[in-house]
Structure formats: C-alpha cells, structure tokens
Amino acid sequence: MPQSRSLPPPETRLDTVAAAIDALRAGRPVRLMTPGVHTMFAVETIPAAALKRLERPLLILSHARARTLKIRLYTPQVVALPVKSGTSPADLRAIADPTIDLDAPMKGPFNARRAKLGPAYAAAVKLAKLAGLLPAAVVVNGPVRGGLDLKIADITAYETRAADSLAIVTRARVPLEASEKTELVAFRAGDGGPENVAIVIGEPKNPVLTRLHSECFTGDLLGSLKCDCGEQLRGAIATIARAGGGVLLYLAQEGRGIGLINKLRAYRLQDQGYDTIEANERLGFEADERVYAVAARMLQLLGFSSVRLLTNNPEKVVGLEKAGIAVAERVPHAFPSNRHNEFYLRTKAEKAGHLL
C-alpha cells in the first residue's frame, strides 16, 4: 500500500526559497532564520570582498565531500572547517570542487569542528544543492547586511511544498514519430520553478504503464553514448505506444538531481577513472539526489493512482510508493550497451542494485 505523505508545516513558504536560490547563484548572502540568525553564501559564487568582511566564517561541506578529503565526521550530515583569514574564494573552491584538485593541490590537514552544529549548517548545504551549485557553503553566526531572510523550515519543506503546489498549465496534441496519438501536459509549481511535462500516449488504462524519465540533456538531445537515456526515452515512448497507452513523465532532474553543470563535473571525474557513483560522492552529493514527490503529484493530477513502472531501478519503485502512488508491477526497461556506457550500466547494476 502506498504510504500517505506527511504534510509540510502550513506556515512554510515556497517563494522565499526561489528568491534565495537566485540570490545564492548571483553571489549574494542569505540569512537563515532558526530562532537565531546565520548568514550563508555558496562557495561557488561568494565574492572575494564579501568573504573578506566575514567574521569567523566556517566552510561547510557534506559528509560525502568530507569523506573524500579524509575529514573526521564529528557532526551529523555536514562538517564545519574554520576559514583562516586571508583565504580566497578560489582557495575554498579548491576544497569544495574535486574537478580542480589537480590544478590546485589542496592544503590539508583539515580539522573539523567537534562542537554541535545547529540546523542552519545542514540547511545551507541543502540550499546550495537546490540552487544547482556545488554542495558547499560559507556560514557565519549572525546577520550580514543585504542578505535575504529565509526560514530553515522553508528549505526543509521545499520539495514537498513545490510538489503540492503543482498545477497543469496547458495541454496540447503533439503527434510523435513513434506514437501519433499523443498529448503533452505541462506542469508548473507555485514558485515558478522548473517545469515538468507529461507525455500522455494512446489510451492509458489503470494501472497505467508509466516511465519516469529524468531529463538528460546529453543523452536525450545530443545522443551521448555515455549513458542509456536517449534509448530509454525513445524506447519507452515506443513500448507505451505498442501497449496501447500510458504516460512518460519528463522530469526536470538532470544528472540524477544534481543539475547539468554538476553532472558535467561528474563526467570530468569519470574521465579521471571514477565511476558514476564515486564521481557524485567526490563532488559531495549522494549517489542519487532524486525525490519523486513531483512525479507522484503529476500522476495524481492526471488522475492515475496506480502504475506499472518501466524501470530497472528499485529505488524509483520505492520512491514513488513513498510519495503516494501504488506500483502494481515493475516492467524491465533495458537496452543493449555500447563500449562507452558498458561500465556505467555495470556500475548501476553492481553498486546501485539495478535489475537487468
């Protein structure tokens, strides 16, 4: 049975998070309000002048990044490293970004703080992730002028809130090569965030044959041979059409939720010999950062409550069920490998439990 989702606290807001994402990406500070105040910048965008003015800044890294740097994990979720005076944004980026390891050898050892960290520190890293930036933040205890105010509860509730606020914006018939009877349904969240599209094929019947397709610019659009996304996308449309009907959700979750730029960073690490999972972790991400609340809400808005899911990934089945959709059956969805993606597919099978 699908579990019912816990509702976000009613006082949390969506629009504040969207504004904070813009601020961080532009190198501006965000004030995180618990009851106390902390101020954060993203490591990727902090301006030199702003860093210089901060009093006793801490560099906050995820556990995944800390493990790569052999930093002791004294505190849960994230670690805090005191930033010495005279440190430049480039120095911080060299610690946070493994793709520049080789150009700027890092100066260790790094001694993390042992003292307990309040919730603002992990929230800062989560907000950097939501902004599509490296998962690393500079945080000070106290307010900084010019910052935007954001409640920590708004960050924690963001994904659920965004999913709950989804609405169908428009729909149109778009005949496809593999399926002439096809309609595209466009969804948008209340904060105007990333748009998601459902491709409704033929006459879907419950439990509806469904593919959750995470956007892949390189595979879907450019025909990259590094992954199997392009084949899975076109293959799913053809399979669903042959079955008489179903739905493909085209989800704005590039790079398993880390965004295009971070995925390209992960590809750089793969060229140095790391596999797809190690690359994510060296960057400071989980192996898979996707959540399926948006997918579940799209299905509900389309009137579907139970699916036959085209996937090899058991985590997608669990994720969708957790978000409130019953998965009546898993339908395998594998394609032959090529010499570029063979190792990638084998890694997914061996390390991420993908079933082939």
Ligand SMILES: Nc1nc2c(ncn2[C@@H]2O[C@H](COP(=O)(O)OP(=O)(O)OP(=O)(O)O)[C@@H](O)[C@H]2O)c(=O)[nH]1
């Ligand atoms: N971070 C990262 N993302 C990747 C990499 N290769 C492909 N992707 C992303 O992985 C996603 C595609 O995964 P999916 O095919 O939806 O899902 P899956 O987990 O492989 O499971 P299936 O349903 O069995 O296909 C897309 O968002 C791609 O951009 C990689 O090496 N690193």
Ligand SMILES: [Zn+2]
């Ligand atoms: Zn891909």
